[in-house]
Amino acid sequence: MFTNQTLNTLRSLKLTGRADGLEQQLAQPSTHAELGFEERLALMVDRETTRRNNNKVTRLLKAARLKLQAHPEEIDYQHPRGLHRSQFADLLSSRWIHQHHNVLITGPTGCGKTYLGCALANQACRHGLSVRYFRTSRLLESLSIAHGDGRFAKLTQQLAKTDLLVLDDWGLEKMTLSQRNDLLEIMEDRHGLRSTLITSQLPISQWHKAIGDATLADAILDRLLHNSHKLNLKGESMRKAMSKMGQSDHSE
Incomplete structure (x- = not known):
């Protein structure tokens, strides 16, 4: 009893x-x-x-609303894409987030950029850190809509407090002047205080042109590139490689 x-x-x-x-x-x-x-x-x-x-x-x-449920334990280090286990292991410690650094992952389509970004975000959640994932175009669209319905200040405040902001598919679409200004405001709020992870098919050398306005591009990239860890992936698409393996197994 x-x-x-x-x-x-x-x-x-x-x-x-x-x-x-x-x-x-x-x-x-x-x-x-x-x-x-x-x-x-x-x-x-x-x-x-x-x-x-x-x-x-x-x-x-x-x-976090991650696009993929990517688990760090399942990362493929064998595929030849320039991913070094020791470097990524250091990122999985989440020290870079506590240090308010950024991570920039670039490479061709299909090399696993989104998966790696989501794996780092997953690990950050395991370490008790807040995360938000966005496709870059959708975040910019959400910010534009927020201007019209009065939620812009609330949305930017929420983003400013998030430990890790993940922006996937950076640079696929040309930005408008309003979007550049919104992006600069977000980066200004986060610079030196929070961390941002970006994945992009474009090499970093082309980001300035993709943003569109020289002055705003300088300001945005200065905040992004400062204290950033860069992963430049390469090689054949992992999806294509897996498809070829499947066809080979089927033919035997």
Whole structure:
């Protein structure tokens, strides 16, 4: 009776992890019989901590709205595309986000830029950091709409507080003057305070031209390139390579 009351109280206090830990100890008395009070309490506290951390990661991943559920453990380092395990392992530590640096991933279509960007974003969520993913064109469109309905200030404030902003498919469409100004405002808010990850088919040397206006391009790129980590991928499309492998297997 007393135990049931304790379990109900723990759950009503939203200490579900501790309640689960207590139930486990009650269900496996022989496993915990030799442990002292403090050791058994520590096990329940660890269970609660793990549950809360897992719930936080789940919330962060949901809010990030990543295009791909990319897992760092599943990254292919064997495909010849210029991806070095040691360099990427350092990025997976998320130190660059705590240091407010940026990551710029460039390379041809199909080389895995979006997957790698989402894998870094996934890892950032695991480390308790807030993330938002956007295709660049859709973010610029959202900002344009926000000007009209009065949400622009709120949206830019939300972006400014996000630890990692992921901009996918950078430079595919020519920017308008309003979009350049919006992008500069976002980069100004984040410079030295938050991190931005960009993926692009265009080499960095062509970004200035893609932005369109020399003065605004200088200002935007100065904030992006400063303290940035660059991954320049190359080689044949991974999708094409996998397709060829599938055809070869089918022909045997």
